[in-house]
Amino acid sequence: xxxxxxxxxxxxxxxxxxxxLQCNYTVSPFSNLRWxxxxxGRGPVSLTIMTFSENTKSNGRYTATLDADTKQSSLHxxxxxxxxxxxxxxxxxxxxxxxxxxxxQGTTLQVKP
Amino acid sequence: NAGVxxxxxxxxxxxxxSMTLQCTQDMNHNYMYWYRQDPGMGLKxxxxxxxxxxxxxxxxxxxxxxxxxxxxxxxxxxELAAPSQTSVYFCAxxxxxxxxxxxxxxxxxxxxx
Numbered sequence: 001x002x003x004x005x006x007x008x009x010x011x012x013x014x015x016x017x018x019x020x021l022q023c024n025y026t027v028s029p030f031s032n033l034r035w036x037x038x039x040x041g042r043g044p045v046s047l048t049i050m051t052f053s054e055n056t057k058s059n060g061r062y063t064a065t066l067d068a069d070t071k072q073s074s075l076h077x078x079x080x081x082x083x084x085x086x087x088x089x090x091x092x093x094x095x096x097x098x099x100x101x102x103x104x105q106g107t108t109l110q111v112k113p
Numbered sequence: 114n115a116g117v118x119x120x121x122x123x124x125x126x127x128x129x130x131s132m133t134l135q136c137t138q139d140m141n142h143n144y145m146y147w148y149r150q151d152p153g154m155g156l157k158x159x160x161x162x163x164x165x166x167x168x169x170x171x172x173x174x175x176x177x178x179x180x181x182x183x184x185x186x187x188x189x190x191x192e193l194a195a196p197s198q199t200s201v202y203f204c205a206x207x208x209x210x211x212x213x214x215x216x217x218x219x220x221x222x223x224x225x226x
Contacts, residue, residue, distance in 0.1 A: 004155070009153075042220070043117070043203050043217030044217050045217070089155070089156075100161075100171070101158070101215070102155075103148075105154055105155045106155065
């Protein structure tokens with residue numbers, strides 16, 4: 001069964017600190033992996049997208065890594081800001097005719113001053 | 114561009130009532146999607162459309178119907194509302210499937226009592 005599991009479920013850090021969010025998936029055949037940021041009361045917004053051949057991709061203070069062999073991804077946030085408080089969702093696309101997305105349950109990050 | 118817009122933002126329904134959630138995109142995307150997001154859970158695909166006049170079921174289609182008469186609009190219909198349909202509904206669109214980023218609307222929060 002295609003699944004995406006994220007950890008931790010929630011995280012609290014102090015402003016200015018770094019943090020790393022984890023994503024494990026069992027989706028096969030793999031097409032690509034995305035990280036989305038979802039602010040409270042808003043729809044998800046794409047941060048990064050990585051294909052099978054990509055190991056790292058950055059978007060400002062956000063850096064995503066992908067290990068296709070172990071089927072793991074991480075999202076590293078550097079020098080956190082209060083505006084980083086949100087839910088971060090790992091989404092994996094299976095290579096198929098429909099290209100449907102499998103969503104993780106998300107990690108809720110709270111950045112405190 | 115407004116992107117993906119959804120109406121209403123919030124609605125309370127009584128059991129057995131029906132309603133239509135509206136979704137419009139102005140990016141000329143062929144692909145449109147409806148998701149529901151339950152608390153602490155990942156987004157689940159209800160229905161999707163690959164173009165005007167073409168729709169297909171997603172992971173959780175029971176209790177819902179859709180139509181796609183134009184490229185811009187993709188309404189979601191609830192015929193007999195049930196408490197299990199209490200959720201946040203997101204509409205999304207993309208220019209391609211699979212490797213293309215999906216753009217999400219702000220969501221409609223539905224409460225069925």
